[in-house]
C-alpha cells in the first residue's frame with residue numbers, strides 16, 4: 001500500500017478527482033455529435049411497429065397466416081420476384097416499375113416476404129430496399145468484371161475456392177433467401193436455384209481429406225442455410241470425420257433476410273458439430289430487428305459464435321455514424337462485427353462502390369469512440385484472389401531504433417520507448 005502511494009506523483013486526493021472530472025467532461029463532448037446524429041438513424045427495433053403493419057399487409061396479400069410467416073419454407077416459396085406482385089405490396093412509380101422489369105431481363109432478383117416487410121414504402125432510397133430491389137444503375141453503370149476475384153482460377157477441385165494455406169471455401173449452393181443487389185457472385189446466381197450436385201460436394205470433401213494442412217472449412221454459397229437440415233448434417237458429419245479439420249464456419253445471410261430459418265431443430269443439428277462458427281452479413285441498423293434477435297439468440301444459446309461481414313455500400317452505410325450504430329446494434333444481438341469489406345468491382349454493382357477514404361474515415365470514427373468489440377477490420381480484397389488485406393488509419397507515425405511516435409484516437413501524439421531500457425519520464429509508454 002505504502003509503496004504504491006509513494007510511486008505516484010504526490011497529489012492530494014481532491015486534485016486527482018478534479019482531474020478525472022474534467023477529463024470526463026471532455027470525453028462527453030467527444031460523443032455529442034454522434035448522440036445527435038444517431039437520433040435520425042432508423043433501426044429495426046425502433047421501427048418494429050411499422051414493420052409489423054407491413055407484415056400484416058403482406059400476409060393479407062398472400063392470404064397467409066402467422067404460422068406460414070414463421071415457416072421458412074413458406075418464406076422461400078413465396079419470395080417476390082415479379083414486379084406486378086411487388087407493386088401490390090410496395091408502391092412504385094411507373095418509371096421504377098419499368099426499370100425493375102428492364103433490369104430483371106439481365107439480373108435475377110427475389111426478396112423474401114420478411115425482408116420485404118423491412119422496406120420503407122415511401123422512400124426509394126431506403127437502405128433495405130436498395131439492397132433487395134433492382135436499380136437501373138445495374139445496367140447503366142456497366143463497368144467492372146464478372147469475377148474480379150478470379151474464383152474460377154482458384155478452384156483446385158469442384159466447388160472449392162482456395163486462396164490460403166490452411167483454410168478454404170466449399171460452395172454448396174447458388175440459392176439465397178434474397179439476391180443482394182451488391183452480390184459479388186452474381187454470375188453464379190443464374191436463372192434457377194441449384195444446390196451443388198452430390199458428386200461435386202463429395203469430390204470437394206475428398207479434396208479436403210487429401211490435404212492435411214486444411215484445418216478450417218468455410219461452407220458458403222449462395223446461402224448454405226437454404227439447404228435442408230439433413231443435407232447440411234451430412235456435409236458437416238463428413239467434415240467431422242476428417243481429423244485435420246479443426247473448425248467449420250458457415251457463411252449465411254438468413255439471420256438478416258429470413259431469420260425464420262433458424263429453428264430449434266437446426267440449432268440442435270448444428271450443436272452436434274462443434275466447434276462451428278457462423279458469419280452473417282448485416283449492412284444497416286434497420287436490419288437488426290426483433291426477429292433477427294430471436295434467431296441470433298437461438299444460435300448463441302447453441303454455443304455458436306456469430307460474426308458479421310458487412311460490405312461498405314454507397315447510399316446504404318458509407319457514413320461513420322450509421323456504421324457505428326450498426327456495430328453497436330449487432331452487439332445487442334450477440335453478433336461480433338468481424339469485417340467491413342470494401343466493395344469489389346463486380347459488373348452491375350459499380351453504383352455501390354465508395355472511395356477507400358470513406359472506409360478509413362469510418363474506421364477512424366470507431367476506434368476509441370466505441371467498444372473495441374464494435375470495431376471490425378476494414379478489408380480490401382487484392383485483385384485476382386490474392387487475399388484479404390487490412391486497411392487502417394495511420395496510428396503509428398514513425399518508428400526509430402529507440403522510440404516510436406504514435407497518434408491516439410483523439411489525435412494526441414506521444415513518443416513511446418521502443419523496447420530495451422524503459423525510462424519512466426512522462427512521455428514514455
Ligand SMILES: *Cc1c(COP(=O)(O)O)cnc(C)c1O
Nearest residue numbers: 161162163164167168169218388
Ligand atoms: C475470406 C476467405 C476465407 C476466410 O478468411 P478469414 O480471414 O480467415 O476469415 C477463406 N478462404 C477464402 C477463399 C476466402 O475468400
